[in-house]
Every structure is written in structure tokens, then in C-alpha cells.
Amino acid sequence: MNIDKIGTAKWAALRKDLERRKQSDFDWENGKVALYNYKVDEGLDLAIREAYQIYFGENALGRRAFPSIAQLEDEVIDFGLDLFNCPDGGAGIFTSGGTESIIIAVKAARAWARANKPDVKNPMIVAPETAHPSFNKAAYLLDMTVVRVPMRDDFRAAVDAMRSALTPDTVMVVGSAPSYSHGVFDDIEGLADLAQQYELWCHVDACLGGFLAPFARKLGYEIPPFDFAVPGVTSLSADLHKYGYAPKGASLSLYRTEEFKDCAKFTFNEWPRGVYTTYTLSGTRPGGAVAGAWAALRYLGDDGYVAAAKTVMETRDALVAGIEAIPALRVHRPYDLGVFIFGSTDDQVDINAVMECMRERGWFVGSTAKPIAIHYSVNPIHAQSVDAYLSDLESSVDEVRRTNRKAAFDDDTYS
Numbered sequence: 056m057n058i059d060k061i062g063t064a065k066w067a068a069l070r071k072d073l074e075r076r077k078q079s080d081f082d083w084e085n086g087k088v089a090l091y092n093y094k095v096d097e098g099l100d101l102a103i104r105e106a107y108q109i110y111f112g113e114n115a116l117g118r119r120a121f122p123s124i125a126q127l128e129d130e131v132i133d134f135g136l137d138l139f140n141c142p143d144g145g146a147g148i149f150t151s152g153g154t155e156s157i158i159i160a161v162k163a164a165r166a167w168a169r170a171n172k173p174d175v176k177n178p179m180i181v182a183p184e185t186a187h188p189s190f191n192k193a194a195y196l197l198d199m200t201v202v203r204v205p206m207r208d209d210f211r212a213a214v215d216a217m218r219s220a221l222t223p224d225t226v227m228v229v230g231s232a233p234s235y236s237h238g239v240f241d242d243i244e245g246l247a248d249l250a251q252q253y254e255l256w257c258h259v260d261a262c263l264g265g266f267l268a269p270f271a272r273k274l275g276y277e278i279p280p281f282d283f284a285v286p287g288v289t290s291l292s293a294d295l296h297k298y299g300y301a302p303k304g305a306s307l308s309l310y311r312t313e314e315f316k317d318c319a320k321f322t323f324n325e326w327p328r329g330v331y332t333t334y335t336l337s338g339t340r341p342g343g344a345v346a347g348a349w350a351a352l353r354y355l356g357d358d359g360y361v362a363a364a365k366t367v368m369e370t371r372d373a374l375v376a377g378i379e380a381i382p383a384l385r386v387h388r389p390y391d392l393g394v395f396i397f398g399s400t401d402d403q404v405d406i407n408a409v410m411e412c413m414r415e416r417g418w419f420v421g422s423t424a425k426p427i428a429i430h431y432s433v434n435p436i437h438a439q440s441v442d443a444y445l446s447d448l449e450s451s452v453d454e455v456r457r458t459n460r461k462a463a464f465d466d467d468t469y470s
């Protein structure tokens with residue numbers, strides 16, 4: 056046996072092992088997972104896999120060694136700046152995901168405050184309680200404080216209460232467009248106005264819906280103003296690896312001006328190797344993630360994103376109608392985009408027990424803790440499984456009611 060053959064045989068065995076291990080996972084490709092995965096169709100899947108592979112070995116840190124990656128990255132950033140109505144002079148950073156996009160925006164806000172608000176001793180972020188946990192992760196890493204203000208009854212940020220929470224140490228206000236837990240947009244105009252009045256940095260977390268909202272708007276869905284078109288918005292995060300349908304490891308952290316982006320820069324010039332500068336938390340970055348994101352944007356283009364948005368919104372509406380046709384279930388309102396939640400109106404039907412029954416039927420179902428509800432984050436792949444989901448949901452509700460089953464666990468764990 057030559058080396059090639061040994062190598063091939065080795066890989067064949069390993070591949071088998073991976074495929075066997077994967078069988079214990081929920082079947083997302085057939086729509087059985089209500090979060091985590093975003094897929095349009097096989098054509099796009101092939102394109103982004105191949106694009107990733109073409110740049111499999113390249114390191115996006117090496118902008119001079121791999122100018123083609125730098126160019127792809129710049130084109131992706133320009134697409135984002137344009138999509139989110141950034142005026143001329145805006146700038147952006149390609150990151151590994153929403154969490155990193157948010158952490159570096161918080162880091163930038165802190166650096167900006169250090170330069171512009173010298174009296175601030177303990178820099179503080181004021182956020183609605185619905186803001187993603189990554190703001191707290193950022194604050195933890197950067198030695199800052201987050202004050203989380205209770206949401207309104209409609210799950211949106213309580214802007215007036217956030218105003219009351221401001222202190223002389225506040226440097227940043229944030230809002231979601233939309234939030235992950237409830238899928239609603241905060242009043243970004245109100246928050247940006249607050250930021251302008253008190254000279255604060257305003258970050259919009261559009262990680263979840265950034266690459267869906269503008270296209271849903273084109274279809275006639277009412278999407279509130281949320282991007283750089285709103286005066287006072289300083290930075291915005293939007294994940295390519297969610298509704299941008301890019302391979303995982305791709306997000307944008309965007310800034311109204313180059314100067315704001317520069318606040319995210321890390322430079323170290325006391326290293327024997329020379330000056331080291333990055334805008335991201337990581338040094339080495341996968342070239343494949345950049346090429347995959349670029350391929351998704353170019354493959355789909357505006358028309359492809361509008362078509363995907365149509366599928367998402369129509370699938371959402373079909374799910375909502377089907378869920379509300381099941382006695383005992385109620386979809387919470389409002390919901391603004393691809394995420395909605397539903398709970399039980401019947402004391403005999405414990406919604407967490409319904410969730411357990413669904414998992415036993417092969418569906419990985421998300422949940423929210425406040426209110427206790429089942430969470431659905433719709434993507435195009437779910438269009439194929441609407442009927443099967445609703446049928447298993449109905450039988451799960453029946454089983455819970457018949458057996459008076461209570462949940463064995465209180466699952467509000469995200470991961």
C-alpha cells in the first residue's frame with residue numbers, strides 16, 4: 056500500500072467515525088432544529104463550501120501576503136455599509152461572529168470615552184434587559200459595567216427608563232434590531248436620540264436580523280428605522296453567518312466613521328518582530344470564512360436575499376397560523392421579523408413539557424425564560440417542515456394534556 060492509499064484508508068475510517076458521531080445530533084438539514092442553522096438551498100451551500108475550500112489554508116490576518124482576501128473582505132464590508140445606509144466615510148471590521156462584533160464595538164466605545172470623556176472613572180453601558188449577553192461578556196473583559204433596564208410589556212426597550220438609568224459614567228447605550236429572545240426591534244430612533252442628547256456611543260445590535268430586515272422591508276413588511284440612516288447611531292453589528300447565509304465565523308462590526316472604527320484598533324509596537332496591529336480579538340483568521348461570506352453575498356445578490364426573506368416570512372406566518380389553530384397555544388405579540396415565541400393558555404398544558412415531547416419526537420426546540428415559552432427562529436430550511444412540526448406539536452400538546460405531564464427540567468439554557 057503506498058502512502059496515498061494508506062492516507063485515503065485512514066481518512067475513510069475517520070470519515071465514517073464522524074458520520075457515525077453526527078447521527079446523535081438533531082437533524083437540522085430537514086428543519087428539525089429551530090435555531091443555530093441558516094440555509095437557503097443546495098446551490099448556495101455548494102458555492103459557499105467551495106469558496107471556503109479555495110481559501111482553506113489562507114490566513115486573513117495576512118492582508119499583504121493575501122491581497123485577494125483583503126479585497127474580498129473590503130467588498131463584503133462595503134456591501135454591509137451600503138445595506139445599512141452608512142454615509143460616506145464609514146468603515147467596518149470583518150469578525151468571527153456576533154459576539155466578537157459586539158465586544159470590539161464596546162472596546163471602541165471605551166477607547167472613544169477615554170479620549171472624549173476624561174471624567175468617566177467606571178465606564179458604563181445602559182442596555183435593555185433583552186440585549187444579548189455578549190454585552191456583559193464585553194464589559195467583563197473590558198472592566199466595564201452594564202446596567203440592564205427592564206423591558207416594556209411589549210418586550211421592547213423602555214427608552215424613558217433607560218434615560219433615567221444614565222449616570223455621568225455612562226458611555227454607551229445599546230438596542231437590538233431585533234432582540235434574540237422575543238424577535239422585536241427596540242426603538243432605535245429613541246435610543247440614538249438619547250445618545251445624541253447625552254453625547255453617548257450608540258450601538259445597534261443587528262446581529263440576528265441585519266441581513267433579513269432590509270429585504271423583508273423590500274417585500275412590504277414594516278421594519279422600523281434601525282441603521283445608520285438614524286442620526287446618532289455610532290456602530291452596528293450584523294452577522295453574515297445568520298441571515299447572510301455565510302459559513303459560520305462571519306460577522307460585521309460597522310462604524311459611522313473611520314475615526315470610530317479606529318477606536319477598535321489594537322497596536323503594539325514593542326515587539327521584536329515589529330509593529331502588530333489588529334482590529335479583531337483574534338490574530339489568525341480563516342480566509343475561508345471571508346471567501347464564503349463573499350460568495351454568499353455575490354451568489355444571492357439582492358434578488359436572492361429578497362427571495363430568501365419571502366420564504367422566511369411566509370414560513371413564519373404559516374407556523375404562527377398553525378400554532379394558533381392548536382387549542383391551548385398562543386403566539387406572543389409583537390414579533391417583528393423571523394423570531395417568535397409561543398406559550399400555553401391552559402393550566403393543563405405545561406409548555407416545557409410540550410418542549411420535552413417535541414424533543415422526544417426529534418425536534419430541537421428553543422425556549423425563553425421570560426416569559427416561559429417556546430422560541431422559534433425561522434430560516435428558509437424550515438419551509439419544508441412546517442406541516443410535520445405542527446402535527447408533532449399538536450400531538451405533543453395532546454399527550455401533555457392527557458397525561459398531565461410536567462417538565463422534568465426547567466430548561467432556560469441556551470446552549
Ligand SMILES: Cc1ncc(COP(=O)(O)O)c(C=O)c1O
Nearest residue numbers: 152153154187234235260262263
Ligand atoms: C441579537 C444577537 N446578538 C448577538 C448574537 C451573538 O452572535 P454569535 O452567536 O454569532 O456570537 C446573537 C446570536 O444569536 C444575537 O441573536
